[in-house]
Structure formats: structure tokens, C-alpha cells
Amino acid sequence: MTAETYTITELAQEFGITTRTIRFYEDHGLLRPGREGRNRVYDKRDRVRLKLTLRGKRLGLSLTEIRELLDIYDAAHDEGAQLSQFLVALRLRREALEQQREDIDATIDEIQAFEAQCRQLLERQEARKPSARSGRTRATTAPRAPAKPRKLTLT
Numbered sequence: 001m002t003a004e005t006y007t008i009t010e011l012a013q014e015f016g017i018t019t020r021t022i023r024f025y026e027d028h029g030l031l032r033p034g035r036e037g038r039n040r041v042y043d044k045r046d047r048v049r050l051k052l053t054l055r056g057k058r059l060g061l062s063l064t065e066i067r068e069l070l071d072i073y074d075a076a077h078d079e080g081a082q083l084s085q086f087l088v089a090l091r092l093r094r095e096a097l098e099q100q101r102e103d104i105d106a107t108i109d110e111i112q113a114f115e116a117q118c119r120q121l122l123e124r125q126e127a128r129k130p131s132a133r134s135g136r137t138r139a140t141t142a143p144r145a146p147a148k149p150r151k152l153t154l155t
């Protein structure tokens with residue numbers, strides 16, 4: 001291959017991906033290699049499109065969003081339209097990630113509350129157990145009748 005074209009193996013090695021990944025992107029219209037016999041031949045444009053595709057995936061963009069950006073890239077005579085669309089896609093992705101972060105923080109807070117509640121219930125259970133030596137409970141109050149087993153309820 002010349003310096004202006006690349007094999008699927010060369011691109012896979014350069015970007016640290018599999019040839020199957022490249023074929024997957026082809027199937028989704030993100031890459032359009034030429035053919036020399038049965039071999040795929042990628043040019044500079046395909047290499048740039050692959051690089052942009054991988055960057056878009058790293059940013060969390062969908063294949064549809066990436067394809068739209070690449071189509072603008074192909075059609076645009078200047079970069080203004082592409083940059084504007086890219087800004088919109090980035091803003092939407094950032095907002096989605098911020099919402100996910102809020103959801104994760106709320107879930108972590110709930111988990112911490114449940115952990116604290118479980119620890120308290122375990123401590124109460126331990127306090128009611130009779131000590132091994134005296135047969136008396138560890139609590140300082142008078143012994144009570146055995147309690148019925150309780151169902152664990154987390155609130």
C-alpha cells in the first residue's frame with residue numbers, strides 16, 4: 001500500500017482496535033473503503049473518519065450522532081456547520097453525564113443510609129444476645145421475654 005492508502009490491518013493496529021470493529025463501522029455507514037479485488041483499501045478520508053468515530057465513541061456519542069457529524073463534515077465547505085452541530089452534541093452528552101452523576105450520587109447516599117441502618121440493626125441484635133459466660137444479656141436492662149423474629153425493613 002502507498003502512504004495515501006491503508007489496509008484494514010494497518011488501521012486496526014494504529015488505533016488499537018480489531019478489524020471486526022472497523023467492519024462494524026463500515027456496516028453502519030461510518031466508513032466507505034474502496035476495493036482492490038477482495039481487499040478493502042482505506043484512504044486518508046477513511047482514516048480521519050475512523051479517528052473521529054473513535055473520538056465520538058470515547059465521548060459517549062451514539063453511532064447515529066457520529067454519522068450525522070461525519071455527514072456534515074463531508075458536506076460542509078467550512079467547519080462552521082460541523083462545529084455548531086458538534087457543540088450541540090457535546091452539550092447534550094455533558095447534560096446526560098451530569099444527570100447520571102446526580103443519579104449516582106443519590107444512589108450512593110441511599111446505599112450509605114441502608115448500610116448505617118443495617119449496622120444499627122446488627123448492633124441491637126448483638127446487644128440482645130446472651131453472653132457466653134453468664135447467660136445474661138449484654139444490655140444493662142432487665143432481661144425480657146424472647147422476641148419474635150422480626151422481618152428486616154429498610155426505610
